[in-house]
Amino acid sequence: MKILAGAVAWLSRIAGAVGSVATVTCLVLIGWSVVARYVFGAPQGWIDKVAGWLVVMLVLLAAPEAQRRFEHIGVDIAVARIGPAWARAARILGALSVCAVAAILVFAGLEAVAFSRMVGLMTDIEGVPEWWIQAILPVGAAVLFLVAAVQALVLAMGGTPDYLPTGNEELPRDTLARGE
């Protein structure tokens, strides 16, 4: 179990790191598009499109790492107040619900990729087929599924997954993500 959890954690960290690179790339591209327009008088229309794809990438690849850290937004305060046994049950239910969503997204993503390939859908940028972008969905969702499944399994076996909130945290985990 420990080896499986370690391997999934490694996979999740790698996906998260790629997501972070997507964020940085987005920043560089947007900065460059402003410089290109005002300094070189050469607007770079393609950047708007590519930046959108990078957002798809950062969202889907960083989601497993946010799940591994139990950071996804929920009503944490309720879970923290219901006692350890019920809190564990709520955490298992939460992880299983993520598994269900991730599984649905894996299948939906594969379906979208298959359809796009079948009809030969292309993006607005020449030479880039739509399915290249859509393929990020099943990849990210598959890693998310693995992370949530391992969490549910560890919790069900009475163990403590990494980053499990103790209920004694004084501050909410990520208030920026809550718009607060």
Add this chain to the structure above:
Amino acid sequence: MLFLGLMAVLIGLLYLGLPMFAALFLLPIGVLLAVEGGLPALGEMVVGKLDGYLLVAIPLFMLMAHVMVRGRVVDDLYGAAFAMFRRVRGGVGIATVLACTIFAAISGSSVATALTVGKIAIPQMLRYGMSRRGAFGVVAGGGTLGILIPPSAPMVLYAYVTETSVGALFLAGLLPGLMMAAMFAGYVMITEGRARVPAGDPPPEAILPVMARAGWSLTLPVFVLGGIYMGVFTATEAAGTGTLYALFIAAVIYRTLTWRDLIAGMQEATRTSSMLLLIIAGAAIYGYMLTKLGVPQKLTAEIAALGLDRTGFLIAMMVLLFLLGLVLESFSIILLTMPAILPAMAVLGIDKVWYGVLLTLSLEMALISPPVAMNLVVIKAITGAPLAEVNRSILPYMIMLAIGTGLLIAFPEIALWLPRQAGYAG
């Protein structure tokens, strides 16, 4: 009724321990399977929803906020505000309001504002003889300005959901934000006049050097808003160039940002954005379900049957938003309510930019409303004071926010004048 019923089920799922994004996917999928017997093309819907140019602004604004919080610019900001108001009646409290106002414009987060300013300001205010209740209240109340004074992430999301101009929304938040800051400062001046410079206090730092240091961080909101106002940048470009400028300030000018801070900030901003944008993807399916069930039309008909006029509708919505704010966070409230009420707003002739500012004010009130008020939790965490004492400190600020909301309902121009000067035609 159907709308409220669906919302109640969703809140129930959250209280069972489901993350928001999972509940937002599973509820509509279950309802659509039951009612329609099938699902839309989920893969295309999710990728299509995330692949939007305006959404690029969200991770970039998040990164800007992380850079400025990690760059510890608040020390100089508070130092400058304190040097300016130190000898004014209630000056130490007014300096706190000013620091909150400026940091709000830099971070776009109410909780980050209360946390970073509060850590420095509360000990100082207590040392100057302000009451504990007064010191806690001004930080919790001043912190709420974070999501009203632009740039503000909830406003970017609202603009995306309602297809409103981000620039107009940012400009619309500015005057109401400054109005609330003035009300808070006036209240501190009246109630905390006994705060005095303690005997033997070292002479304050000269105003000019400390202002010059703080000036750099003051230029960030001017750069972002000015760029949008003058049509130099789109909101997404303003977020990108603003982040690069924030990096320059924190790393080159202040030299407070280390490589470790920067990498951690980028990772956090990415995860933060992922969490939020995944909820947006879920909300797209939720919105699809609402449309399939005809909820917006039913809600509009119910409002018409109740005979609610524009003001009545707005007051009812402000109460509903406040109540939702007690159990949900800001982003979810925007995503859950807006798809359902937009048609009703159009029928009643409610300007979307005006409503966006009203909504933000309601969310601010929720941020300081017990029992689960994030800003109050922050004050408790940094002072160790009992939550009951912190809770009591906030009542005047809730009343002021309610007054501010009432003024904005009565005089929409407080929000709309500035965007109209910039060409907003609403």
